[in-house]
Amino acid sequence: MTTDRLITQEFSLNLGPQHPSTHGVYRVILTLDGEKIVHAENVIGYLHRGIEKLAETLTYPQFAPYTDRLDYLAGVLNNIAYTQTIEKHMQIVVPERAQYLRVLFGELSRIASHLVCVSSMALDLNSFTGWMYAFADREKILDLFEMTFGGRLTTNYARIGGVSKDIPDTFMSAIRSFLDSFYGRLKDFNDLVSFNQIFIDRTKGVGIISADQAIDYGLTGANLRASGVHFDLRKKSPYGLYDRFDFDIPVLQTGDCYDRYYIRILEIIQSLRIIEQVLQSIPEGTLMGDVPRVIKPLAGETFHQIEGAKGLLGFHLVSDGSKSPYRLHIHAPSFVNIGIIPEIAKGMLIQDFIALLASLDFVLGEVDR
Amino acid sequence: MNIAALFNELQPIYKDKLLLSTDTTALIITQDQLISLLSTLRTRHGFNLLALLTAVDYPDHYQMVYHLMSTKSADMVTVQVNVSKSSSRVPSIVSIWSAANVQEREVYDMFGITFDGHPYLKRILNPDDFTEFPLRKSFVLQSVNRQSLS
Numbered sequence: 001m002t003t004d005r006l007i008t009q010e011f012s013l014n015l016g017p018q019h020p021s022t023h024g025v026y027r028v029i030l031t032l033d034g035e036k037i038v039h040a041e042n043v044i045g046y047l048h049r050g051i052e053k054l055a056e057t058l059t060y061p062q063f064a065p066y067t068d069r070l071d072y073l074a075g076v077l078n079n080i081a082y083t084q085t086i087e088k089h090m091q092i093v094v095p096e097r098a099q100y101l102r103v104l105f106g107e108l109s110r111i112a113s114h115l116v117c118v119s120s121m122a123l124d125l126n127s128f129t130g131w132m133y134a135f136a137d138r139e140k141i142l143d144l145f146e147m148t149f150g151g152r153l154t155t156n157y158a159r160i161g162g163v164s165k166d167i168p169d170t171f172m173s174a175i176r177s178f179l180d181s182f183y184g185r186l187k188d189f190n191d192l193v194s195f196n197q198i199f200i201d202r203t204k205g206v207g208i209i210s211a212d213q214a215i216d217y218g219l220t221g222a223n224l225r226a227s228g229v230h231f232d233l234r235k236k237s238p239y240g241l242y243d244r245f246d247f248d249i250p251v252l253q254t255g256d257c258y259d260r261y262y263i264r265i266l267e268i269i270q271s272l273r274i275i276e277q278v279l280q281s282i283p284e285g286t287l288m289g290d291v292p293r294v295i296k297p298l299a300g301e302t303f304h305q306i307e308g309a310k311g312l313l314g315f316h317l318v319s320d321g322s323k324s325p326y327r328l329h330i331h332a333p334s335f336v337n338i339g340i341i342p343e344i345a346k347g348m349l350i351q352d353f354i355a356l357l358a359s360l361d362f363v364l365g366e367v368d369r
Numbered sequence: 370m371n372i373a374a375l376f377n378e379l380q381p382i383y384k385d386k387l388l389l390s391t392d393t394t395a396l397i398i399t400q401d402q403l404i405s406l407l408s409t410l411r412t413r414h415g416f417n418l419l420a421l422l423t424a425v426d427y428p429d430h431y432q433m434v435y436h437l438m439s440t441k442s443a444d445m446v447t448v449q450v451n452v453s454k455s456s457s458r459v460p461s462i463v464s465i466w467s468a469a470n471v472q473e474r475e476v477y478d479m480f481g482i483t484f485d486g487h488p489y490l491k492r493i494l495n496p497d498d499f500t501e502f503p504l505r506k507s508f509v510l511q512s513v514n515r516q517s518l519s
Contacts, residue, residue, distance in 0.1 A: 236442070
């Protein structure tokens with residue numbers, strides 16, 4: 001039987017919302033021709049909690065813990081983005097030590113989030129051992145969080161005007177021993193996964209996103225930089241203390257799944273550089289700036305964004321001068337990043353599609369809000 | 370980039386259809402010139418990234434907010450459009466940025482604003498059979514009495 005006489009029928013397949021490789025309650029309706037994807041449609045909202053509406057009923061400090069529940073793999077970064085928005089609006093000065101601690105825990109969060117990305121990608125492409133390696137290291141970062149502010153995922157660390165807790169006496173030796181072991185562990189992980197021929201074959205040249213496409217679809221963060229666009233807010237428009245540290249922005253050119261994976265390993269190394277500099281130069285001092293007892297920002301609008309773990313995390317605040325926001329919009333990078341999936345999925349095989357999902361590194365808490 | 374300088378540069382083209390907001394942080398444009406202004410900003414002024422698209426429900430009108438950004442210089446510009454509550458319609462900008470696709474769907478889902486020219490305008494976060502537009506101020510959050518549930 002020759003292939004041109006073979007009549008095939010298109011059929012649809014539901015992937016998710018309960019599926020191990022959709023990383024949460026993400027669902028996609030695939031129209032398939034054999035194993036080839038003809039059409040893909042994202043279906044999201046299974047985790048929608050109406051966080052933006054809730055913000056309008058809560059006072060400014062009350063809302064801070066809700067931000068952990070957005071990108072729950074990097075809670076500290078969300079806390080920082082939210083509190084910096086209020087601080088920018090009210091022109092509150094944050095003490096030096098608190099700023100350093102924000103950078104320290106922000107970068108640790110970024111590493112933890114990237115470790116989840118690379119390890120889950122290994123798991124989705126059948127490398128269970130690789131997953132165990134990176135998750136064990138992420139556990140150690142979460143231990144450092146727990147030691148300092150009690151929470152592991154729901155951190156609620158940054159306060160409006162500073163941070164909640166100082167690092168305990170045992171912290172410095174704990175992070176030192178973590179860092180000393182982590183460099184070696186990262187090499188092991190690279191040998192196991194990044195330079196593994198099977199892994200490379202599954203991801204090289206798969207799901208290519210060009211720079212123009214990435215910008216058109218509003219991709220940000222590591223996904224954009226893997227497509228050859230040099231854009232990181234920490235360098236381009238430094239907020240907080242990021243202009244004081246010496247670090248590079250890794251940029252890769254191909255924009256395939258492997259680049260999107262490997263750029264996260266490179267970013268982990270840069271975050272480690274920042275952390276080393278913080279540990280050397282962190283000053284003594286207070287943790288909270290002068291903050292009014294009742295937070296009542298003047299009427300007006302503020303837009304602030306930071307380089308989150310998944311991309312540009314922006315908060316658009318409209319205040320009417322009362323104790324709670326008139327409107328608070330959260331621009332979640334994952335929500336925009338997955339908008340490109342239907343475009344890239346066309347013509348892919350299902351097994352490659354799984355690699356694409358893993359490489360885009362989205363988190364549903366942030367997509368659905 | 371200074372918004373006021375940008376405003377002075379664009380003002381001769383759009384005349385009275387373009388205004389500067391009172392706190393000089395945003396450009397306010399009329400609906401019919403929205404597409405033209407945004408594509409000019411993208412092609413001629415280098416604002417190639419749509420950094421945010423959302424809406425705000427004010428007592429007498431809705432306001433669409435677009436934050437544009439340049440990936441080269443990280444400059445930002447804010448563009449606002451007022452939408453009347455009676456029509457609740459605004460042109461879609463999906464033709465300029467594909468990124469607007471999901472974000473306009475979200476605004477439609479939350480505010481009930483219709484985007485003319487959007488290729489696939491349907492609810493995105495709320496269930497398809499939901500009838501309310503939850504981020505409108507007229508939608509009030511209230512607790513359901515426990516007894517009435519049982």
